[in-house]
Amino acid sequence: MPRVAIVTGSKSDLPALEPCVQMLDELGIEHEVQAISAHRTPAKLQQFAVGAEEAGFEVVIAAAGMAAHLPGVIAAWTRLPVIGVPLAQAGGSSVSGLDALLSIAQMPPGVPVGCMAVNGAKNAALYAAAILALKHDGVRKALEKFRKEQASA
Numbered sequence: 001m002p003r004v005a006i007v008t009g010s011k012s013d014l015p016a017l018e019p020c021v022q023m024l025d026e027l028g029i030e031h032e033v034q035a036i037s038a039h040r041t042p043a044k045l046q047q048f049a050v051g052a053e054e055a056g057f058e059v060v061i062a063a064a065g066m067a068a069h070l071p072g073v074i075a076a077w078t079r080l081p082v083i084g085v086p087l088a089q090a091g092g093s094s095v096s097g098l099d100a101l102l103s104i105a106q107m108p109p110g111v112p113v114g115c116m117a118v119n120g121a122k123n124a125a126l127y128a129a130a131i132l133a134l135k136h137d138g139v140r141k142a143l144e145k146f147r148k149e150q151a152s153a
């Protein structure tokens, strides 16, 4: 089974990631959630990112608020695809997540991060599934089923 790592910049971000966790569960995709701060615990984040591929993860979803350097720093340490989710409410962003959106979307050329909408946790799961579906038949079938059900809702 493919595995997705979900990383948040703070424990305070975890509620915003619930739609992502639920969507991955619905699609039957294994996942692990952990909170690692890029600025408070940079060495821990480096250790995670450097070892992510060997640990069996195929995609990383990284969510953070404010100056959200988390996804970019992870992407700097791994070749795995990194999907960034800018968060609006966590930490009390005074600009409703625009800070995190720009931090994640405006990666300089050379180290890309896929950027979801502000609080786009559910789409992060679906985007991860689309990547995994290229290789994993079970995920492709689950994603096709979800898209069919969504179209008839």
Ligand code: RP5
Residues within 6 Å of the ligand: 008, 009, 010, 011, 012, 013, 037, 038, 063, 064, 065, 066, 087, 090, 091, 092
């Ligand atoms: C970011 O700073 C985190 O992702 C969080 O959204 C924000 C505030 O974190 P806390 O101060 O609540 O831990 O790194």
